[in-house]
Amino acid sequence: MSVQETPQAVAVSVEVVVFSIRDRRLKLLLERRGAEPQRGLWALPGTFLRPDEDLDGAAHRALAEGTGVTGVYLEQLYTFGRPDRDPRGRVVSVAYYALMPSDRLRLCAAADAEAVGWFALDELPPLAFDHGEIVAMAHGRLRAKLGYSTIAFQFLGETFTIPELQAVYEIVLGKPLDRRNFRKWVLSLGQIEETRELRREGRHRPARLYRLADPGDIVFFK
Amino acid sequence: MSVQETPQAVAVSVEVVVFSIRDRRLKLLLERRGAEPQRGLWALPGTFLRPDEDLDGAAHRALAEGTGVTGVYLEQLYTFGRPDRDPRGRVVSVAYYALMPSDRLRLCAAADAEAVGWFALDELPPLAFDHGEIVAMAHGRLRAKLGYSTIAFQFLGETFTIPELQAVYEIVLGKPLDRRNFRKWVLSLGQIEETRELRREGRHRPARLYRLADPGDIVFFK
DNA sequence: CCAAAATGCGTAATATTTACGCTAACAGAT
DNA sequence: ATCTGTTAGCGTAAATATTACGCATTTTGG
Numbered sequence: 453m454s455v456q457e458t459p460q461a462v463a464v465s466v467e468v469v470v471f472s473i474r475d476r477r478l479k480l481l482l483e484r485r486g487a488e489p490q491r492g493l494w495a496l497p498g499t500f501l502r503p504d505e506d507l508d509g510a511a512h513r514a515l516a517e518g519t520g521v522t523g524v525y526l527e528q529l530y531t532f533g534r535p536d537r538d539p540r541g542r543v544v545s546v547a548y549y550a551l552m553p554s555d556r557l558r559l560c561a562a563a564d565a566e567a568v569g570w571f572a573l574d575e576l577p578p579l580a581f582d583h584g585e586i587v588a589m590a591h592g593r594l595r596a597k598l599g600y601s602t603i604a605f606q607f608l609g610e611t612f613t614i615p616e617l618q619a620v621y622e623i624v625l626g627k628p629l630d631r632r633n634f635r636k637w638v639l640s641l642g643q644i645e646e647t648r649e650l651r652r653e654g655r656h657r658p659a660r661l662y663r664l665a666d667p668g669d670i671v672f673f674k
Numbered sequence: 675m676s677v678q679e680t681p682q683a684v685a686v687s688v689e690v691v692v693f694s695i696r697d698r699r700l701k702l703l704l705e706r707r708g709a710e711p712q713r714g715l716w717a718l719p720g721t722f723l724r725p726d727e728d729l730d731g732a733a734h735r736a737l738a739e740g741t742g743v744t745g746v747y748l749e750q751l752y753t754f755g756r757p758d759r760d761p762r763g764r765v766v767s768v769a770y771y772a773l774m775p776s777d778r779l780r781l782c783a784a785a786d787a788e789a790v791g792w793f794a795l796d797e798l799p800p801l802a803f804d805h806g807e808i809v810a811m812a813h814g815r816l817r818a819k820l821g822y823s824t825i826a827f828q829f830l831g832e833t834f835t836i837p838e839l840q841a842v843y844e845i846v847l848g849k850p851l852d853r854r855n856f857r858k859w860v861l862s863l864g865q866i867e868e869t870r871e872l873r874r875e876g877r878h879r880p881a882r883l884y885r886l887a888d889p890g891d892i893v894f895f896k
Numbered sequence: 897c898c899a900a901a902a903t904g905c906g907t908a909a910t911a912t913t914t915a916c917g918c919t920a921a922c923a924g925a926t
Numbered sequence: 927a928t929c930t931g932t933t934a935g936c937g938t939a940a941a942t943a944t945t946a947c948g949c950a951t952t953t954t955g956g
Binding site for chain 4: 909
Binding site: 461462463464501503504505506507528530531532533534535542544546 | 683684685686723725726727728729750752753754755756757764766768
């Protein structure tokens with residue numbers, strides 16, 4: 453790095469694209485901005501980076517402060533730095549995306565946000581700054597990563613049935629999958645182990661509950 | 675983003691991991707640091723972000739100033755922001771990686787660098803800051819992306835033979851490939867078209883020269 | 897004109913993916 | 927107790943993709 457150049461002071465923020473599946477749809481967590489600029493528009497949960505904090509830490513904090521959510525899967529997505537992307541000045545945003553089970557939420561509006569809400573990905577309100585661009589990239593990455601990693605499991609609780617897992621794939625990919633082939637495929641990954649319990653709901657045969665063999669880990673395959 | 679927080683001033687830099695294939699090995703372009711801190715250590719070409727510049731622009735500039743190289747394939751890799759990663763203060767680095775043909779270089783040492791040089795990936799000198807970590811991630815990304823995109827072509831000139839392309843794959847993946855299957859595979863991608871010319875070298879049948887059907891574009895497949 | 901080296905084509909064996917028939921288990925209605 | 931609708935779960939065959947590899951072709955150097 454060229455140390456003879458004078459480093460220019462820049463504000464660094466993190467923004468988090470939080471995905472969850474609710475009502476059989478892929479949804480996004482947004483905060484309504486309670487301050488200028490762009491007051492009233494919806495925006496991604498985010499925060500400025502603190503002096504002694506690393507980027508992952510800031511992303512976790514943004515999520516905790518904005519929504520009370522902790523312990524979810526978080527991954528760095530991309531860094532956005534167009535000079536004019538924030539009217540307040542030069543802000544470089546490191547975007548993250550997060551996946552969480554639908555039940556894991558206690559909504560608590562952040563101090564400077566009038567509201568927090570879930571929005572279906574295909575019915576998003578107008579977003580602040582360049583957050584639409586960030587969301588589009590996060591969605592693409594999520595779809596791609598379903599195919600070669602176990603991130604999809606992050607949408608589910610500790611135990612889950614194979615049909616529930618299949619629903620996650622179908623909702624994110626937007627297309628139906630064959631039950632029988634899906635079952636074979638997911639079992640062949642060697643990532644889940646069966647429990648002794650069943651999930652009974654509806655007037656039909658109950659499904660066996662499974663558990664991640666290595667919870668917390670994201671495994672890559674193929 | 676939480677606008678009530680005071681944004682902390684942070685220096686933002688870009689660092690570029692430049693890959694090329696020279697002498698049938700995967701090599702990396704490094705600059706020897708000519709100033710403190712860590713003077714004398716080798717480091718990735720990089721620069722601080724300027725006020726009116728976007729991140730991609732800064733990465734291209736870092737490359738042009740450090741090495742005189744322009745017009746190469748550049749892609750954002752990851753952003754590194756551990757609080758203690760640079761002894762000068764808080765520096766968040768947006769890392770990029772670049773691929774270039776082996777012939778495309780006019781080495782010109784940057785003003786503050788005593789030297790610029792190519793190093794085989796498995797014989798790297800000690801690197802400054804956390805650049806070793808950045809290089810490791812770039813190498814992983816490069817290998818992964820060979821499998822589902824046409825980045826490999828960026829290592830070659832405008833025209834190339836199929837065996838030359840195969841050598842790129844073999845060197846990056848570190849394993850031999852079957853000539854006949856490789857040919858079928860690469861032709862089936864529909865990304866290259868044959869020219870009327872041949873490349874003659876050595877005492878053997880000359881190879882046909884091909885050209886990218888859509889030069890500059892990186893195509894994803896599978 | 898022969899040997900060496902590398903291109904270029906074709907075909908068989910193997911593995912992976914996809915399609916889909918069929919049985920099992922449960923809830924609730926008759 | 928039996929029937930019915932619905933979803934879970936198993937197995938098998940067909941289609942597709944990948945891999946292995948034999949062999950003829952085209953060039954150069956001696």
